[in-house]
Amino acid sequence: MFAYYLDLALRSLKRSPGLTALMVLAIGFGVAASMTSWSVFRAVSGDPIPWKSSQLFVPQVDNWGPSGRNANGDPPNAMDYTEATALMRDHRAKLQSAMYQISPSVVPAEATKHPINVSGHAVFGEFFAMLDVPFQYGSGWAASDDANRAQVVVISSKLNQKLFGGANSVGKSVNIESRDYRVVGVLNDWNPQPRFYDVVNSGGFDSGTEDVFVPFQTAIQASIPNDGNTNCNATPKESGFVGLQHSECIWISYMVELDDAAAVTAYRDYLQGYAREQKQAGRFSWEPNNRLRNLPAWLDNQQVVPSDTKVSLLVALGLLLVCLVNTIGLLLAKFLRRSAEIGVRRALGAPRRAIYLQFLTEAGMVGMAGGVLGLLLTCAGVASVGWVMPKDIAALARLDVSLLVMTLIVAVIATMLAGLYPTYRASRVQPAWQLKSN
Structure with missing residues (x-):
């Protein structure tokens, strides 16, 4: 019976090619706009480390007081050198790391090659285990290397390819x-x-790779300057990088790993106690005002998902809704124009259910055709996202099997939903009225 309905639907669609093309175009463009916007929104709003994000926390210590708080009363979103080193020294979390962004020059061993400007971070050795960083060769450094300010480095596979041809370079030297x-x-x-791990300094998204990671205190000792954001509530009393370390300026990101609710409570109490100690010492003159957010809450607090991607998604969904409304009108006109045919079939004994299934099958075929067109337009849309979105965000939009399947499913389901009312109206045609009028 289904094959019979398919044959009837195909014959009907062929009888009015112009109307069929309009419906297919409406569905195709509406679905493609929605899926293209969804591909971008999905990329920027996904959980970057879903198996562990609930255990990763970002602490905030209020070292500026009421004048430095935002409209929600939150303290600064980064730390100064004093807070970062104090928290690392006390080490109240399972794993933790202070970090700041660097952009040093790497000098190849061959004298004929020019220095390479790279980006990276100064971190503590626990950074790699805390974030489950994958290694091709070797591993991160030990806690003793942090304490001894050892001159060790973890490099990216990209930099390893440039310097050592992709071979195992563990134990070799990098200048x-x-x-x-x-x-x-x-x-x-x-x-x-x-x-x-460094939303404050990276802005959330960065298409460039991190090429070098060096020990935090080693970088401080070598005076490798901060290349990320630096915010000050007062001018540092000393100049240069040393002056930055002695100031209340915030420029260091911080992350800790806490396994369970008890560990979270204990760490939150520790932050409160630390702030009270600073007040007693005369450094702070205000009551403790700290925060401890897990990673999803932190990303939301920092508004990592750009507002324009949300707006684009809403606009695209609005366009899809408009296209569906137009499709409803076109299907209604098409189905009711065949009232005489419906009346004859009903008079010959066809039940309303048969009429309903016939026209719903026809709507499904329109949705399938619109979905195929939507696939092609979605491919073109994803490829051209860079024309309307920042480069770093556009680079994240990608085509995969799940997106393509979802595009087809959305097209078919949306058209089937759009066809419910026109199909209902068609199935309610009274055969006696049609036979009398004809």
Whole structure:
């Protein structure tokens, strides 16, 4: 019976090719706009480390007081050097790391090659285990390397390819800012988006790769400057990088791993106690005003998902809704124009259910054709996202099997829903009226 309905639907669609083309175009463009916007929104709003995000937390210590709080009363979104080193020294979390962004120069061993400007971070050794960073060769450095300010480095596979042809370079030396660093690890391809471990300094998204990771205190000792954001509530009393370390300026990101609710409560109490100690010492003159958010809450607080992607998605969904309304009108006109045919079939004994299934099958075929067109337009849309979105965000939009399947499913379901009312009206045609009028 279904094959019979398909044959009837195909014959009907062929009888009015212009109307059929309009419906297919409406569905195709509406679905393509929605799926293209969804591909971008999905990329920027996804959980970057879903298996562990609930255990990763970002602490905030209020070192500026009421004048430095935002409209919600939140303290600064980064730390100064004093807070970061104090929290690392006390080490109240299972794993933790302070970090700041660097952009040093790497000098290749061959004298004929020019220095390479790279980006990276100064971190503590626990950074790699805390974030489950994948390694191609070697591993991160030990806690003793942090304490001894060892000149060790973890490099990206991309930099390893440039310097060592992709071979295992663990144990070899890399010249960074005129100092030799021993390679202890080479990363696998790792460039999480959003760059959740340093949202403050990265802005959330960065299409560039992180090429070097060096010990935090080693970078401080070597005076490798901060290349991220620096915010000050007062001018530092001393100049240069040393003055930045002695100031209340915030420029250091911080993340901790806490396994359970008890650990979260204990760490939150520790932050409160630390702030009270600073008040007693005369450094703070205000009551403790700290925050401890897990990673999803932190990304939401920092508004990592750009507002324009949300607006684009809403606009695209609105366009799809308009297209569906137009499709409803076209289907209604098409179905009711065949009232005489419906009346004859009903008079010959066809039940309303048969009429309903026949026209719903026809709506499904329109949806399938619109879905195929939508697939092609979605491919073109994803490829051209860079024309309307920032480059770093546009680079995240990608085509995959799930997106293509979802595009087809949305097209068919949307058209079937659009066809419910016209199909209902068609099935309610009274055969006696049609036979009398004809």
